[in-house]
Amino acid sequence: MSETHTQTVDPDAAATLATELATAPFVRVYGHADGDSLAAAGLLAVALRSRSVPFQIHVSDDPAGDLTDPDTEPVDDDSQTVLVTSGRRDVADHAMPPADDSRPASVVAAAVSRELGVDPDPLLALAGTIAAGSLPGTDGSGSLLEQAEQSGLVERRPGVAVPTADLADGVAHSTLLSGPFSGDTDAGEALLAELDLPAEPAEFDDEDHTRVASVVALETSTAETSTPKAADAVETVLRPYATPNGPFATLGGYADVLSALAAETPGLAISLALGAANVTDEALDTWRDHANAAHRALQEPITGRYEGVFVLRVETDRPAALPTVARLAQQFRSPEPVALVVTADPVDGQRHAAAAAAADDPQGLAESVASVATEFGGTAGGTPTQATCSVGGDVSDGDLIAAVREALE
Template sequence: MSTSRAADPPAPDAVAATLREAEFVRLCARPTGDALAAAGLLARALRSASTPFHVRTTRAGTAPDGDGTPVALGWTAPDATFVPAGDRPVSVVAAEVVAELGADPDPVVGLAGVVAAESAPGADGSGSLLESAERRDAVERRPGVAVPTADPADGLAGSALFRAPFSGDPEAARALLADLDYPAEPDDDDRRRLASAVALDATADAPPRAAEAVGRALHPYATPEGPFETLGGYADVLSATAREAPGLGVALALGNDVAREAALDAWRSHATAAHGLLDDPSTSRYDGAFVVRIDGESDGHAVLATAARLARDFASPEPVALVVADGAAAAAGVDGTTDVTAALREAAGDGTASGDARLGDARFDGDVESFVGGFRGAL
């Protein structure tokens, strides 16, 4: 999960020292599930310390104006203490900051951030979070597919963790379950059969990286006391709400379960729209980039970024996928060695771009073909 950054970020103990001395903290999270989970971890620690705080998401290049001490999560801010997207999930670094403050990070929130960062529970420095969750019986590994809801058809159709023929289509998901004779109360063998079917559907006619991508959604960690059925499902909802309804995402990360149903509605609509963009796209393949053109104006940044990630993993034969509409675009890269946000920023010219090396979005003036040409040249 490497990414370029303009300056070395402060160590967790330095971030903790800043928070300890602050009278009021403004947590400014990039709209990703990982950064949102990190904000939730820090906000809970600040609440325990009786330190006033405010949480918001932002795509700005500098910390938004306001009183108090700004802390940027998921991006490099020149005018704030920052924890950028880097070699480890932002939520892992935030958990270390919480520990430096003498508090216990919520392991389920932290691990949901880890999964949202396309990592795995226990990897990339999250071992202590997983150990804490297992010690508390907060997670339980089981066969099956990572979805947020108890209704498997709803979960399969609404998932943006993978792309398959039933994605965005609850009726098709129910047909799959009927073909498998999937019972209302499945056992481990039933869950294994479902996971195998999902893996086959998601990887058919897909690039090789699809196997790794869908693998992150299989053999999930169930969360018996969590707001959603699995860690992966929690991560999926956080990622969707971070872009689609950030206020709901913030509420979830802070532990407000009242927002659960509204967040699920946002998750469903977000995934349905993202998959819909890829159902019958106009595509072009270039050296290093796979381009998906969307007719007309898009609904903005939210859906394009998710569609770009899905296109990268399940459609693109190239290491970078670009989804572009009139005035807006998003790009996703495989490993961060090619900084897609830097390429978007160069192509956008006087427009705006935000994100990290692996995933970013942009607004631009001018025609789509010129933007695509500028993006390819920047790559």
């Protein structure tokens, strides 16, 4: 049985949006670069393609800004624009989810898909739900989980949520975890070797999966860098929904890959959603590269604690990994509500920063960070709980940190 879901989708709102899109000569979808928005855009793309409605999808850190950019190609009066984000949504014809709706965008997109007469992929929708920080079966996703369970698409079991059958690979590269084994496949293999498990994960029974979950949870929550809330964060990775016939081993693993693709190559995720052949391996390679960069950045940061903000100066040449670094720092390391990550050195002539706050403690990060970008003549984007910023390389990391702290206050 699925867990009780706390909300249901407004059928009238979904029906109204579906009607508008079904009759549109062209639909432009602008999505934020996160796993939930990406899954929602993918669900919408599948439905529009099935209805032979031409569409274009654009994913970025600042979709609202891109939509209103004067250099953006003009939108035909008869075209419909859909903004898929939990950030600013008042600049498009339609918002997903609506501004007063706290449900994941994937849940709303699935409802719109049904109204368009197209059955949504429950695995993609549920993976997007997890990427949004919700549990399958909650926040309006109950019917999706029920459908997946009844169709045999998912099966809950003990263990950890990773996208690969190779658990050492999955645990080492997971960006849902931050522990001593993160970014180190050899350490992941050594961790599992101590458990004397069967040679193949396919031979694991529930007890084997439970032992894996226990040691991963223990190592993660007791790491030297972990804060007490790390124990709560790791809970979301335990007792996963296995997906025997899905593109990845578990729903949580699917969500992890979507989030990595959103930051690195969103077009690949859209191709995955549209059913393109032979893209799973490429998606996993992207996920591994993204995870390695994020975990490397977290290995030896210079940290500072201020009232309300935990700052990490990191070394990285991959700015796309910074939102993941900030999220992991917030979930597993930060003793303050907000984690702020700043590159110690400029990358390609730009100083980069990313901030993350707990989903249940929104800080209006996008607005705060945008004000800092304006101050320094840079660019920014994000949502109430995550934001990114790029400014000129002549701005010092100290000045950028001070400006963000002041904006948050």
